[in-house]
Amino acid sequence: MSKSHVTTTINGEAAEFLCETQQTMLDVLRDVVGLTGSKEGCASGDCGACSILVDGTLVCSCLMLGVEAEGKSITTIEGIAQGDQLHPIQQKFLEHAALQCGFCTPGLIVATKALLDENPNPTEIEARYWLAGNLCRCTGYDKVIRAVMDAAAVMRGETV
Amino acid sequence: MNYINSDLKVVGTRPVRPDGVDKVTGRAVFSADTRASGMLWGKILRSPHAHARIVSIDTSKAEALKGVYAVITSADFPNIASEEAFVGEGPMNFRDLSCNIMARGKVLYEGHALAAVAAVTPAVAEQALALIAVQYDVLPHVIDVDDAMKDGAPVLHDDMFTAGVNPKPTKASNIAKVVTFKKGDIDAGFAEAEVIFEDSYTTKPVHQAYIEPHACLANYNADGQVTIHASSQGHFMVRAYTAKLLGLDMANIRVNPAEIGGGFGGKTLIYLEPVAVALSRKAGKPVKMQMSREDVFRGSGPTSGASVTVKLGAKKDGTIVAAQQVLKFQAGAFAGSPIGPGCMCGFAMYDIPNVDVLGYDVVSNRPKVAAYRAPGAPISSFAVECAVDDLARKLGMDPLVLREKNAVVNGSKTHYGVSHTNIGFTQVLAATRAHPHWKAPLAEGHGRGLAVGFWFNIGGESSATVHINEDGTVMVATGSPDIGGSRASMGMMTAEVLGVPVSKVRTIVADTASIGFTFLTGGSRVTFATGMAVTQAAEKVVEQLKARAAQTWDIPVDAVEWQDGKAVPAGTNAGAFEPLDLAAIAAKQGRTGGPINAEVSVNAQGAGAGFGAHICDVAVDKETGKVEIVRYTAIQDVGKAIHPSYVEGQIQGGAVQGIGWALSEEYIYNDKGQMDNPGFLDYRCPVASDLPMIEAVLVEVPNPRHPFGARGVGEVPIVPPMAAISNAIKGAIGLRMPDLPMSPPKVRAAIDAAG
Numbered sequence: 001m002s003k004s005h006v007t008t009t010i011n012g013e014a015a016e017f018l019c020e021t022q023q024t025m026l027d028v029l030r031d032v033v034g035l036t037g038s039k040e041g042c043a044s045g046d047c048g049a050c051s052i053l054v055d056g057t058l059v060c061s062c063l064m065l066g067v068e069a070e071g072k073s074i075t076t077i078e079g080i081a082q083g084d085q086l087h088p089i090q091q092k093f094l095e096h097a098a099l100q101c102g103f104c105t106p107g108l109i110v111a112t113k114a115l116l117d118e119n120p121n122p123t124e125i126e127a128r129y130w131l132a133g134n135l136c137r138c139t140g141y142d143k144v145i146r147a148v149m150d151a152a153a154v155m156r157g158e159t160v
Numbered sequence: 161m162n163y164i165n166s167d168l169k170v171v172g173t174r175p176v177r178p179d180g181v182d183k184v185t186g187r188a189v190f191s192a193d194t195r196a197s198g199m200l201w202g203k204i205l206r207s208p209h210a211h212a213r214i215v216s217i218d219t220s221k222a223e224a225l226k227g228v229y230a231v232i233t234s235a236d237f238p239n240i241a242s243e244e245a246f247v248g249e250g251p252m253n254f255r256d257l258s259c260n261i262m263a264r265g266k267v268l269y270e271g272h273a274l275a276a277v278a279a280v281t282p283a284v285a286e287q288a289l290a291l292i293a294v295q296y297d298v299l300p301h302v303i304d305v306d307d308a309m310k311d312g313a314p315v316l317h318d319d320m321f322t323a324g325v326n327p328k329p330t331k332a333s334n335i336a337k338v339v340t341f342k343k344g345d346i347d348a349g350f351a352e353a354e355v356i357f358e359d360s361y362t363t364k365p366v367h368q369a370y371i372e373p374h375a376c377l378a379n380y381n382a383d384g385q386v387t388i389h390a391s392s393q394g395h396f397m398v399r400a401y402t403a404k405l406l407g408l409d410m411a412n413i414r415v416n417p418a419e420i421g422g423g424f425g426g427k428t429l430i431y432l433e434p435v436a437v438a439l440s441r442k443a444g445k446p447v448k449m450q451m452s453r454e455d456v457f458r459g460s461g462p463t464s465g466a467s468v469t470v471k472l473g474a475k476k477d478g479t480i481v482a483a484q485q486v487l488k489f490q491a492g493a494f495a496g497s498p499i500g501p502g503c504m505c506g507f508a509m510y511d512i513p514n515v516d517v518l519g520y521d522v523v524s525n526r527p528k529v530a531a532y533r534a535p536g537a538p539i540s541s542f543a544v545e546c547a548v549d550d551l552a553r554k555l556g557m558d559p560l561v562l563r564e565k566n567a568v569v570n571g572s573k574t575h576y577g578v579s580h581t582n583i584g585f586t587q588v589l590a591a592t593r594a595h596p597h598w599k600a601p602l603a604e605g606h607g608r609g610l611a612v613g614f615w616f617n618i619g620g621e622s623s624a625t626v627h628i629n630e631d632g633t634v635m636v637a638t639g640s641p642d643i644g645g646s647r648a649s650m651g652m653m654t655a656e657v658l659g660v661p662v663s664k665v666r667t668i669v670a671d672t673a674s675i676g677f678t679f680l681t682g683g684s685r686v687t688f689a690t691g692m693a694v695t696q697a698a699e700k701v702v703e704q705l706k707a708r709a710a711q712t713w714d715i716p717v718d719a720v721e722w723q724d725g726k727a728v729p730a731g732t733n734a735g736a737f738e739p740l741d742l743a744a745i746a747a748k749q750g751r752t753g754g755p756i757n758a759e760v761s762v763n764a765q766g767a768g769a770g771f772g773a774h775i776c777d778v779a780v781d782k783e784t785g786k787v788e789i790v791r792y793t794a795i796q797d798v799g800k801a802i803h804p805s806y807v808e809g810q811i812q813g814g815a816v817q818g819i820g821w822a823l824s825e826e827y828i829y830n831d832k833g834q835m836d837n838p839g840f841l842d843y844r845c846p847v848a849s850d851l852p853m854i855e856a857v858l859v860e861v862p863n864p865r866h867p868f869g870a871r872g873v874g875e876v877p878i879v880p881p882m883a884a885i886s887n888a889i890k891g892a893i894g895l896r897m898p899d900l901p902m903s904p905p906k907v908r909a910a911i912d913a914a915g
Contacts, residue, residue: 036193037186046840077186097805102183103421140816
């Protein structure tokens with residue numbers, strides 16, 4: 001079976017790859033492109049560990065085909081920081097100890113980015129419902145939600 | 161040395177963890193992120209039947225498929241004899257483990273592995289699995305624990321004769337073992353009781369549900385040397401089990417600890433590694449394997465489901481004088497549920513003169529259970545803490561007062577023979593009484609529940625090295641996989657002893673070839689036992705640093721003291737020398753005797769037991785039966801919080817796993833004995849929108865057996881939630897929910913039945 005050629009943008013850089021038509025975007029990222037920050041926790045869109053942004057929209061990359069990336073702009077966890085400058089969300093996850101094993105963390109950070117891009121001033125309830133698609137088994141979400149709310153305040157310029 | 165009453169500069173603070181940036185940028189390398197040159201993909205064929213004899217396995221078509229390099233079955237593994245495992249957590253038999261990772265003769269549960277392939281791509285491997293022809297002779301199956309104990313139930317193992325009964329049975333059954341614990345005279349105790357309460361409870365198997373599925377990368381070289389990258393709670397355990405199951409020398413196996421994406425006990429044993437090594441040996445190439453989520457649910461260990469009865473007898477003043485418990489634990493397809501700790505933990509919080517506990521370890525056609533956070537204790541305590549609450553109601557007493565009145569203190573002798581030492585239960589109950597949550601008025605229709613919990617915590621074997629770099633920075637290596645921030649706490653204890661900022665210390669988890677034997681990350685042991693090894697290694701380094709200063713100054717070593725990261729002369733008689741800091745001594749280490757480092761191995765004893773108390777407020781939607789957690793407070797004696805944020809995180813995470821166990825998580829089987837909900841959509845773990853903030857209250861009663869007073873933290877918090885929630889529901893709607901999970905249909909049905 002011949003592979004499909006896909007032209008896309010990944011983390012701001014022009015990218016091309018060949019993939020099988022049935023390959024998921026998650027498998028393409030991990031096994032073809034070599035970006036392993038997006039994780040497979042379920043491959044069924046239930047855990048959010050593979051969360052990416054596609055033209056700014058939050059997507060479980062396990063539910064998207066690699067060929068669907070054609071012409072799109074993809075952001076993965078590897079594209080959240082600016083060079084060696086961590087994004088405020090990443091910084092607040094560290095400061096609040098909002099991770100234990102760290103496996104769900106890439107997905108949570110990407111999902112939080114999508115939330116705060118859309119709603120810079122979420123209530124705690126809004127943050128909890130937005131992140132309900134990202135399973136974390138270690139933290140009980142308490143410190144995650146605190147990190148998200150604090151990052152939102154920083155991004156609004158209210159605190160540092 | 162003991163630092164419990166010292167002025168601490170690092171321990172007790174909240175620095176950013178050393179592996180943090182890797183984990184928020186996606187750079188941390190988990191097992192599934194590893195690659196090897198020429199690597200193949202391994203996949204496992206699993207049984208669709210709950211119980212069947214394997215008549216034949218024809219792998220010829222799979223082997224003939226282009227791109228397939230190896231196909232294996234149990235014939236490719238040595239047929240090893242029954243032997244108790246010498247490493248790992250909980251009872252484990254090497255033969256059972258071998259038969260669990262690759263079925264031999266019979267498949268014993270849906271999802272039981274029976275063949276594996278290695279191929280160039282995952283897709284080719286999948287195609288090859290479909291070409292393996294298995295002929296099954298399907299047998300009757302049994303899922304439920306009470307059914308499995310009945311006469312006439314399908315028997316899984318024809319060589320299983322119940323252990324622990326006299327005389328030994330002559331007929332095979334599914335009851336692997338009976339255990340009993342007795343204290344005092346139970347009949348006299350109940351005769352003396354003025355109020356008796358008795359009830360029955362059931363719990364469902366729940367999965368650890370770590371978000372990272374099991375994965376490994378294995379390479380078997382032509383010279384017999386093996387390397388494995390694995391995500392596990394103990395890479396020395398992976399080495400030992402792989403060596404045993406394949407008949408290899410341990411020296412020929414090097415296991416690299418990848419980052420681990422959660423375990424909670426479920427990664428204290430292995431499923432994939434020996435299979436990947438056997439595939440690699442046959443294929444002559446490295447083999448990578450990773451489970452799907454469905455594989456994880458169907459093929460790896462949940463904890464036991466159980467059926468439990470509790471009977472309590474008390475005087476009118478609330479003194480509990482008799483306590484009886486019968487526990488029937490599902491072990492899964494092979495013997496070895498956590499029935500022992502289950503029998504011990506239920507009544508471990510109470511000083512009761514007459515106790516009788518009877519436990520059954522029962523096999524059925526389910527995946528073999530694995531350890532899950534305080535194995536056995538949550539099940540046992542759910543039953544006991546519901547019963548204690550109902551006893552309080554019957555006595556007309558406040559549930560906290562009843563617990564205070566019967567609580568164990570230092571010196572209290574348990575029904576399993578051990579006397580409690582260095583415990584902080586009194587302080588936990590005092591903190592509970594003092595907490596604003598306990599005193600807060602309840603909203604209309606809400607209910608409040610209280611439950612307490614106990615876990616032993618363990619010590620054991622740990623190794624650590626501390627190296628001083630030439631510039632005075634510090635390397636720490638241990639053999640403990642870091643599952644929740646232990647690199648941070650190890651670095652902090654080292655920095656405290658050396659008197660340097662924590663930013664000058666870097667901690668790694670070393671592979672099996674690079675550090676001494678270290679027992680797995682389990683039993684809440686790492687901060688205690690590995691922390692002890694790290695502290696002692698740092699202290700040995702301090703002794704060397706003092707000796708180098710003494711040599712430099714040409715004074716006796718006992719005339720040198722180590723203060724705040726510097727060698728100083730001990731008093732004016734020692735001489736007047738400018739202090740030498742770590743960097744100054746390190747810079748000259750080549751000229752003063754060579755590299756400065758220390759390795760320490762310990763077998764740590766005296767892990768202080770942990771106690772917790774949880775307060776929970778719920779609202780019950782009477783129309784749907786949905787239970788909402790409105791407020792949750794978890795109070796726990798943590799000894800000394802080395803890094804308080806990660807201690808709180810353990811408590812919050814444990815409590816929320818307990819909330820899932822209480823309200824929504826369960827294995828659901830169809831009539832063919834197949835799991836109907838092997839995915840996160842239908843196996844419902846708590847998500848952020850299900851929960852309020854979880855307040856963790858740290859009570860610090862130092863454990864004198866640890867240099868900084870630490871005691872295990874991670875397991876206690878999963879013990880109280882189920883009963884705390886059931887008790888809160890009873891407070892809200894007046895109905896006892898004795899069966900887990902207390903899911904909306906069950907709560908609604910209970911409301912309907914009560915009219």
